[in-house]
Amino acid sequence: MTAPKLVLYNSNLCPYAARAVLALAETNQEHEVVPIDLSVPRPEWYLKDINPYGQVPALKVNDEDIILESLFVAEYVADLHPEAGLLPKDALQRAQTRYLIHHWGARTQPAHHKATFTADSAEAAPLRAALITELEKVNSLLLDAHRVEGDGNGPFFLGDKFTFADLAIAPFLGRFFLLGQYNDIKEITKDEFPQLERFFEWKEAILGRASVQKATPSQETLTTNYRKWVK
Missing domain, CATH: 3.40.30.10 (Glutaredoxin)
Known part of the structure; x- marks a missing residue:
């Protein structure tokens, strides 16, 4: 064809x-x-x-x-x-892929947006706490991902292979650093929140992928561009 x-x-x-x-x-x-x-x-x-x-x-x-x-x-x-192999063949994995993408877009990304683009740090602090709660839910979804034979134990959503769920959320993980750029709240780290270990493992693997790095503008460029969203 x-x-x-x-x-x-x-x-x-x-x-x-x-x-x-x-x-x-x-x-x-x-x-x-x-x-x-x-x-x-x-x-x-x-x-x-x-x-x-x-x-x-x-x-x-x-x-x-x-x-x-x-x-x-x-x-x-x-x-x-x-x-x-971006789209999993297993029906359960495809369903979980769709849900992870939906969950991130409907809940996690809005929580990150609110905490990031609120200039008043006193107002941003409880929004940061709400984001942490949402990340704990993402961490659970990552831990509960269904694996089939050959997937391996790698850091991506479905194991060793970078697949559609990783691809769909990668651009937003590339902007995760913006938290704290426009206010005085602290970034969220795995040292402070060990319960988010799986999330950080996943995030670091995705951001280390060559295709993601090439598709992500510099932090300086993103920080300047997104300043217009700050309340």
Whole structure:
């Protein structure tokens, strides 16, 4: 089967778009990139022909079809390359993968956002405590991940292999350091919270992966860019 022609509409600063970037990198899928500047109004052609909501990523397939939303774009790329093993074959693992991604987006990431972008440290302190509670739940999900024969005991969600759950959350782990950049609350460390050992093992393995490092802007760039979110 002939590989489809893919064009990715991307912003390097967007963590959601980074999911698509990682999927393309992990599968070695050839593609073209069209940069979209999110700091200015989207051009009319983008709103008309690509994404009426102006968001990234968007993926054009064979100069005709458009796929929107980061998880759907990344999943499409992963489906093109089953040999990469990003999407687990086991039904239970696929369900757990979906839930971990959902949990992070619905609960963990909002808690991190609130604690990070509240300038008043007195207000941020209880928000940090709420984030720690959410991280304890993530830690439990990581510990309870179902393993099948051949997965190994590695640090990723499903063992030795970097898979879709790791890919989907990696861009947000790459911004985890922002906690404490805009207020005086302390960062969350494994020395202070040994009950989060599995979380930190997972986080460090993901951030050490070459594809993730390449897709993550420098800390200085991210700190400057996200300052606009501070209350």
